[in-house]
Amino acid sequence: MWSIGRLAEQAGVTVKTVRFYSDRGLLPEAARSSGGHRRYGPDALDRLHLIRSLRTLDLPVPDVGRVLEQEDTLGDALEGAIEGQLRELGTRLTALRWREAALRLLTDCTAQERAERLRLVGALSTPPDTTPLARFWRGWLPARLPARVVSAIVEQAVPSPPDDPTPAQVLAFARLQAFVSAPCDGSARFQPEAHRAGRGYRPAVLYDGLAEAYALASDDVRAGRAPHRGEALDCFVAAHAGALGTRDTPDFRRSLGPRLAAEPRLDGYWGLVAELTAPPSGPREPTPGATDDWLRAALRTAA
Structure with a gap:
């Protein structure tokens, strides 16, 4: 049996880290000393290393817990957690690429153009959101149009923004969003x-x-x-x-x-x-x- 300090020393982490994982049920203690101190069994070090490896992948603590429930096989829970992290990472990378392209858009232009572009780009979310475009088309289409027809038109009319845009594509999307978000003054949003x-x-x-x-x-x-x-x-x-x-x-x-x-x-x-x-x-x-x-x-x- 190891004390919490001994386990922390062997794993190269702090006592606070061991206590954190123990309190959340990821690292169960094997027993308590007569003085009420935590004691850990021989498998605790390997389990702690596994926890640290999973956390290095930025897996949230709840996902780590689900993976540890299948520790013997490291099966579907780990695969699902990794897929989730890959999706999240892809979203973050796309946001960074859009931000980089937006910054480049603001560098290669005149001062007058820069002011206009800054206003347009400043209204964008990263990664870009096509919800305003879909909302525009659903409002522009006639009432009581069958749902299947509306869905088909919206799917075709709303473009998928590229994951790695050029500055020109950022400007095009910003202008698209400004167009569909303009006030309904009888000219921007019209009914044919x-x-x-x-x-x-x-x-x-x-x-x-x-x-x-x-x-x-x-x-x-x-x-x-x-x-x-x-x-x-x-x-x-x-x-x-x-x-x-x-x-x-x-x-x-x-x-x-x-x-x-x-x-x-x-x-x-x-x-x-x-x-x-x-x-x-x-x-x-x-x-x-x-x-x-x-x-x-x-x-x-x-x-």
Whole structure:
């Protein structure tokens, strides 16, 4: 039997450390002396070394306790604790990379630009939070749209911020957040005509059809082909016709172009998304906004 001082000396830690782990049940004492002092058995040193190793990995004390319950196998509890630490570490590293890119953004600019950028970057959390973007789209979409359609649109419209951003990507995300957080003054957050109640539109039909049209046009947009007639345009027009309860006719196509051109647009939003999600090299993946622009141009070309 070792005293608490002897165990601490052998393990190279302080008596306070041994007492801390003992009081939390991680290092059970084997007995008490006649004077009430703690006594530890022969396995205590190995267990204390194991505790210290786990704590070196920054495992919280409760996680250490769960691992020690499976000390003989060091099985699922240790694996789960390590996975949790890796996730937390990844989050911290991402936050540091965003902070570094934000600092670089503030160094390579004029004094006037620096003031604006500081205001934008100062409103960001690290790592960045896309909740405001999702909230914006859920508020912008028409009421009573089926949940599956809303989820699909939000998933496609809200970009995933890169883990290792460039300064330009930090600026793009900061401007995105400022855009969706602007006061509802009738210009920043608008409801297009197709979203307004009582206008005769069926938004669920419109957005189901647009998703299909965008998928059909994406290869052409990605390859940089000029807008043209074809299956994607037919699907695009059919989506708008179906939403209005009418048919795709030459007259409808002629009237559709001006109607769409008069609708409010989110070009600025999609431009910032394109900057944020641009790959280091190679072609950019087309955003829904870019695909919609291509289809509108194809409609004008075919008119």
